[in-house]
Amino acid sequence: MKGFLFTLICLTFLFVSMTDKNPQQLISVYKATGVKVDGMLNEWDEMDSIILDGARAGSENRVKIRSCWDMEMLYLSFDVKDHDLRAYQDSTDHPKLFLDDMVEFLIDTNNDKDSCWGPDDLVYHINLAGAKKDDRGLVDCKTDPSWNGEAIFKVKTDGTVNDTLDVDRGYTVEIGIPWNEIGKSPKSGLILGINFANGDNDGKGRQLFDWTGAWPLRSPYAFGNLVLNKNSMK
Ligand SMILES: [Ca+2]
C-alpha cells in the first residue's frame, strides 16, 4: 500500500509538472541591426534578462542571460561571474566538455513541450576554450551527437584560464543561431521552448545548474518560453 501511495504521489507530481501552464518566460527583443557576435555585450544593456544563481549547485557563479533577434538569427548572450576559470577540452563534441566551465542552451523549436528529445530539439554546450558539443534529437527520441550546428559564437574571458592560483572575474558568451537551423520564420509572437544551464568547474567536481529545473536537461516538457517581441526595442 505504501508503495502504491508513493507511486501515486510521484505520478501526481509528474502530471502537475507536465501540465504546468505557466512556464518561465524570457522576452527576445527585435533588434533590426542584430548584434555583433564578438563576445562584447555593450549592445545588450536594455534587454530583458534572467539570472541563474549557482547556489543550489554549490557554485558561486551568477549568470545573466539575454536574447534578441533579427531576420537572420536568434541571438543569446551569457554574462557569467566565475572566480576560477577552467576549461580543458578543445575539440568538437568531446564527451567531457560538459565538465569544463561552460554555458548550455537547449531549444524545443516546435515548443511542443513533450518528453521526447526529437528532431525539433537541439542543444549546444560551449566552453571557455570556444569548443562546442552539440546534438539534435531523432524520431525515436534518441540523441544524435554527430549533428553539428552552424551557430556562430564568441567567448571572452576576464581572468586567467587554468591558472587556479589567482582570482578570476568571469566570462561572456555571445551566440547567433541562424533561423534556418531553428526551422522557423522569425516574427513577433513566436514562442520557442528553451532552457539554459551553466556548468562551473572550480576543481570541486561538476557544478551544473539550469533555469527551469529540468532533469534530465533534455526534457522539453520542463522548459521555459522564449517569446519574440518586435515592439519592445528600436
Ligand atoms: Ca557584441
Ligand SMILES: [Ca+2]
Ligand atoms: Ca555534434
Ligand SMILES: [Ca+2]
Ligand atoms: Ca584563473
Ligand SMILES: [Ca+2]
Ligand atoms: Ca569555474
